[in-house]
Amino acid sequence: MKNLLMKLSSSTRRALAVLGSILREIFDESAYARFLERRQLTTSPAAYAEFLAESRQHRERRPRCC
Amino acid sequence: MSKPARVVVWMAVAIGGAFSVATIALHRGEEISAMWLVVAAVCSYAIGYRFYSKFIAARVLSLDALRATPAERLENGRDFVRTNKWVVFGHHFAAIAGPGPLVGPVLAAQFGYLPGTLWILAGAVFGGCVQDFVILLFSVRRDGKSLTEMAKSEIGRLGGFVAYVAVISIVVILLGVCALIVVNALKASPWGTFTIAMTIPIALLMGIYLRRLRPGKVLETSVLGFLLVLLAIYGGSWASNTPSVGKYFTLTAPTLAVLLIIYGFAASAMPVWLLLAPRDYLSTFVKLGTIAMLALGIVAVRPTLHMPALTRFIDGTGPVFAGNLFPFAFVTIACGAISGFHSLIASGTTPKLISRETETRMVGYGAMACESMVAIMAVIAACVLQPGTYFAINSPAGVVGQLPEAATATISSWGFPVSAADMHSLAQAVGEQTLFNRTGGAPAFAVGMANIFSHSIGGQALMAIWYHFAIMFEALFILTVLDAGTRVGRFMIQDALGHVWKPLGRTSWYPSILVNSALIVGAWGYFLWQGVKDPLGGINSLWPLFGISNQLLATVALCVATTIIIKMGRARYAAVTLTPLAWLVAVTFSASYYKIFDPNPRIGFLAHARQLVAAPTAVGTARLIFNDRLDAAVTGVLIIMVAMILIESSADWIRILVGRKWPEVREAPFVPTRFAPEEQA
Numbered sequence: 098m099k100n101l102l103m104k105l106s107s108s109t110r111r112a113l114a115v116l117g118s119i120l121r122e123i124f125d126e127s128a129y130a131r132f133l134e135r136r137q138l139t140t141s142p143a144a145y146a147e148f149l150a151e152s153r154q155h156r157e158r159r160p161r162c163c
Numbered sequence: 164m165s166k167p168a169r170v171v172v173w174m175a176v177a178i179g180g181a182f183s184v185a186t187i188a189l190h191r192g193e194e195i196s197a198m199w200l201v202v203a204a205v206c207s208y209a210i211g212y213r214f215y216s217k218f219i220a221a222r223v224l225s226l227d228a229l230r231a232t233p234a235e236r237l238e239n240g241r242d243f244v245r246t247n248k249w250v251v252f253g254h255h256f257a258a259i260a261g262p263g264p265l266v267g268p269v270l271a272a273q274f275g276y277l278p279g280t281l282w283i284l285a286g287a288v289f290g291g292c293v294q295d296f297v298i299l300l301f302s303v304r305r306d307g308k309s310l311t312e313m314a315k316s317e318i319g320r321l322g323g324f325v326a327y328v329a330v331i332s333i334v335v336i337l338l339g340v341c342a343l344i345v346v347n348a349l350k351a352s353p354w355g356t357f358t359i360a361m362t363i364p365i366a367l368l369m370g371i372y373l374r375r376l377r378p379g380k381v382l383e384t385s386v387l388g389f390l391l392v393l394l395a396i397y398g399g400s401w402a403s404n405t406p407s408v409g410k411y412f413t414l415t416a417p418t419l420a421v422l423l424i425i426y427g428f429a430a431s432a433m434p435v436w437l438l439l440a441p442r443d444y445l446s447t448f449v450k451l452g453t454i455a456m457l458a459l460g461i462v463a464v465r466p467t468l469h470m471p472a473l474t475r476f477i478d479g480t481g482p483v484f485a486g487n488l489f490p491f492a493f494v495t496i497a498c499g500a501i502s503g504f505h506s507l508i509a510s511g512t513t514p515k516l517i518s519r520e521t522e523t524r525m526v527g528y529g530a531m532a533c534e535s536m537v538a539i540m541a542v543i544a545a546c547v548l549q550p551g552t553y554f555a556i557n558s559p560a561g562v563v564g565q566l567p568e569a570a571t572a573t574i575s576s577w578g579f580p581v582s583a584a585d586m587h588s589l590a591q592a593v594g595e596q597t598l599f600n601r602t603g604g605a606p607a608f609a610v611g612m613a614n615i616f617s618h619s620i621g622g623q624a625l626m627a628i629w630y631h632f633a634i635m636f637e638a639l640f641i642l643t644v645l646d647a648g649t650r651v652g653r654f655m656i657q658d659a660l661g662h663v664w665k666p667l668g669r670t671s672w673y674p675s676i677l678v679n680s681a682l683i684v685g686a687w688g689y690f691l692w693q694g695v696k697d698p699l700g701g702i703n704s705l706w707p708l709f710g711i712s713n714q715l716l717a718t719v720a721l722c723v724a725t726t727i728i729i730k731m732g733r734a735r736y737a738a739v740t741l742t743p744l745a746w747l748v749a750v751t752f753s754a755s756y757y758k759i760f761d762p763n764p765r766i767g768f769l770a771h772a773r774q775l776v777a778a779p780t781a782v783g784t785a786r787l788i789f790n791d792r793l794d795a796a797v798t799g800v801l802i803i804m805v806a807m808i809l810i811e812s813s814a815d816w817i818r819i820l821v822g823r824k825w826p827e828v829r830e831a832p833f834v835p836t837r838f839a840p841e842e843q844a
Binding site for chain 2: 118127154
């Protein structure tokens with residue numbers, strides 16, 4: 098029983114971690130983290146403004162589905 | 164799990180699915196629980212995914228986990244990024260889930276719950292999921308090329324041109340229809356209009372918070388924005404009940420249409436990124452949250468469907484839109500069963516994120532199955548309403564009459580009893596002045612959703628809040644489709660006009676931005692204005708036009724897919740894409756024929772124009788006649804172009820099959836992956 102509970106709790110943790118990753122990707126938090134890593138920057142209003150400017154062209158051309 | 168256990172489990176799923184579908188299909192004259200639809204859908208998608216998509220993956224496409232994807236070969240940390248399959252799945256689902264799977268099934272519910280449900284299940288399992296899956300895989304094998312690029316390289320220049328025209332047409336018609344749905348949801352509704360108006364300052368606040376205080380913390384900002392939107396919904400009640408405030412938010416349909424046209428132009432031509440980006444995040448957050456809540460609500464409440472399995476309107480005399488069950492049920496429900504628009508997403512961002520080929524099955528086929536489930540939830544939301552209520556909300560005044568007594572008498576005479584007093588009580592319960600003639604599907608969906616939610620939380624006391632929450636949710640994400648679509652359309656026109664005169668193609672030249680924004684907004688604004696002024700409510704003409712153009716795009720996508728399958732030497736499996744292609748050709752071509760030439764003025768554009776010509780001249784008649792002829796011409800041009808691409812593709816298939824043409828597959832060369840299977844993301 099204890100083993101089963103431990104398994105369940107680790108599965109739940111894994112599922113929540115995946116859900117968190119999905120949300121971070123959908124909401125561009127991961128893209129921003131990649132941008133900071135690529136440019137060797139730390140987060141700041143200026144860095145975020147630069148990220149928005151860089152991703153804007155790409156985002157503007159992304160269609161939204163019907 | 165051992166093999167015998169797996170066999171037993173899948174047998175149970177198959178039997179459960181078959182029993183549920185039989186229950187849905189065979190029950191007549193008594194109400195059934197919505198859970199039958201849920202079980203039938205879950206089992207159908209599970210069987211389709213486990214067996215059919217696996218067959219396609221192994222036999223037709225030969226997915227290769229050892230072949231490097233563009234995300235690996237071209238990784239640049241921006242567009243091309245190797246991403247966990249679940250993350251790509253969520254990203255893809257969020258991109259394909261739009262208003263279509265919510266609105267189409269609500270409109271098609273006029274035929275009863277059965278036709279829409281069966282089409283959604285079969286259409287998704289054998290058509291929509293397959294299309295999304297194969298187009299995603301073929302794009303992955305071509306460095307993430309778009310559908311139009313693939314059509315050009317695989318079918319020829321005509322294929323590319325037709326795909327381009329189909330895409331721009333569908334964008335224009337889609338935006339016009341989406342705007343019309345918002346107008347019909349918000350007209351004479353101070354509560355709804357106030358809530359949506361408040362999302363503008365909320366988005367600006369979010370933008371400032373996101374840029375200045377917590378850079379990059381989008382999720383946190385979206386949660387805060389969502390809480391503020393909930394406050395705005397609550398505030399809408401105050402605005403609605405305070406005449407001095409409410410009068411500013413009580414707008415007519417033409418006023419709302421003009422405001423939306425100005426909004427679309429501003430979103431496309433002006434640097435309003437501070438407003439649009441946070442609104443985009445907020446709308447995605449609300450969309451995903453609401454879909455999850457609706458799924459939980461349906462399972463928790465297990466509502467009863469009051470709509471019969473089939474209504475008398477399968478004969479084509481429906482008040483919501485005119486036309487027989489075949490082909491109109493199948494063009495009305497496009498998204499949720501098969502949507503050509505998905506092929507743009509499946510050949511857009513998603514192929515650039517896939518870590519290995521084998522994941523295209525889960526992302527392409529699986530995400531579409533989930534969207535199809537959303538469409539089933541929309542069927543449930545519409546069919547939990549009493550049929551009389553459903554028809555009173557969705558029928559235009561031109562069909563049932565302007566006055567409540569006339570409308571209820573007409574609807575009751577069809578065998579769906581409803582009284583003016585019932586409708587008045589319902590309108591009061593949801594905080595509206597009236598619910599009559601609210602065509603477009605959004606208000607009916609909102610009432611159904613509020614019905615389900617209020618049975619879970621809050622009871623009748625929260626009915627108005629839930630209704631306006633649903634209206635806010637629909638209007639917010641339709642507006643996001645509107646502003647994003649206008650910009651995408653503007654870029655497409657700029658790309659095309661750049662070939663005519665170079666400066667017009669420069670995306671940073673302001674005169675070009677203004678001219679092209681005016682062109683795209685003018686195009687969809689015209690359709691919107693046409694819908695607002697249409698005495699039959701606009702949806703009767705425009706939604707079938709949208710469905711036809713969307714499925715014509717799916718026809719182009721399936722032509723491309725079939726061509727590639729034949730070129731791959733897998734002609735014996737070409738039925739996988741040829742069967743849905745043949746069905747779509749039958750549906751779209753016959754729907755187009757009826758919409759242009761049917762002698763019934765409620766169906767045929769030209770017959771309606773002739774009726775107006777014969778009638779005594781009234782103000783605006785000339786414009787209505789012109790609109791009918793324009794709609795007929797648009798439908799005709801689309802169908803001729805798709806016929807040309809079909810003929811060109813078929814000729815190509817025959818040349819390849821009889822050995823007169825070498826089947827040259829234009830894939831990126833095979834490069835082995837650097838990652839062992841266990842290292843894959």
